[in-house]
Amino acid sequence: MNECMPVMNTGLRGASVASTKISNVDGAKGKLIYRGYLVADLAEKASFEEIIYLLLYEDLPTRDALAQFKQHLLGKRPIDKSVFEFMKALPPSSSPMDVFQAAIPLLARADARAEEKTIDAALESALNIIAGFPTLVAAWERIRNKKAVVSPRDDLDHGANFLYMLKGEMPHPEIMHFFDTALVLHAEHSFNASTFTARQVASTRAHMYASLSAAMGSLSGELHGGANVRVMEMLKAIGTSDAIDPYIENTLASGGKIMGLGHAVYQVDDPRADILAPMSRRLGEIIGDTRWYELSKELEIKAKKAFKTHKNMDIFVNVDFYSASLFYTMGIPTDFFTPIFALSRVSGWAAHVIEEQFATAAPKPALYRPGATYVGDYCGPNECSFVDIDNRKGD
């Protein structure tokens, strides 16, 4: 195949590569909808379990359907013990996202239907990951700190049970509530980098575990989900209000990034940040330490001014800007912020894998295989003549 096409190093920005019924991001208006519902309404009125159901089954559950669904998820919380053994063999300093990316495919071993190419089997695999992943994430925090793994509890909702397994004690009721809302807000965001990765892998007919493991790698990057960790590191590096101006000046002057600002789609503040910011402030008030919220707010205001002055551009906060101080105030270890993001986004990824593999409406998704323009200029216009290994010249 002659792969001659125009060079486009645009990150596919603005290009539509598929159709989806799962969510829509209106970047100009700052509107995010999951299956027709505004995320602001869902964050206020729905639990994370309802969101999982909505994303996977295309509708909000009735009370009975939700009760049955939650019961089904409960049975999937315990994971195969061999996954703990795998984690115990790793150095405690291992990056959590690397550990989880490697561990997710191991969950497939307990799923006899992982390779079955039916929507029912794919949904079961999705639920295995969605319900089992919190157990896996909490277990790594315990294992790396040489503490006993805490078993899931049947009487706690998804988010509260995770926090319980992470700390080994019941979380504060307000933390449980805010954590659940944060999960609702992080669940889905159309064709972002990690979701596109999941769909791209799914388009090869790889199974759910392979697709979501790949998505995990994509989410870990600092320009994507990894940004929430970098936001917290930045806040700690700044430390105090008087250090904000020099930090912004130095970062912009050196061509660096202020983490948690900017977005590939939003041209206004991220609607999720508008919900996360007051949650961060409120939680700070409850525990008597609003320092990280206040530092974030002042940084936001000053950075927006500085972008106008230095780059003549508007900049906006994204979802990672205020989730950082919120998660930190909840007592979550900083390097677990991106895994928390993943804890929620697995539901959106799974919905996309199912849409990719089983959508019935035309046009049916095809194997992703873009072209590239070959610019290898090694031997002029011709192919290179093969040189025997003994006759090759070093540099």
Ligand SMILES: CC(=O)SCCNC(=O)CCNC(=O)[C@H](O)C(C)(C)COP(=O)(O)OP(=O)(O)OC[C@H]1O[C@@H](n2cnc3c(N)ncnc32)[C@H](O)[C@@H]1OP(=O)(O)O
């Ligand atoms: C869940 C998520 O994935 S949300 C995103 C999380 N990522 C971050 O917070 C990392 C910081 N932000 C960024 O790197 C960018 O804003 C991105 C990658 C998220 C979006 O990128 P884009 O909208 O394509 O903006 P792009 O990278 O083209 O930047 C446009 C200009 O704004 C600048 N810019 C954008 N965001 C930032 C930032 N946070 N800090 C400094 N400069 C920035 C760029 O340097 C560029 O300037 P230039 O024209 O002088 O080169």
Ligand SMILES: O=C([O-])CC(=O)C(=O)O
């Ligand atoms: O959509 C994107 O580019 C990034 C993302 O996943 C989000 O903002 O939740």
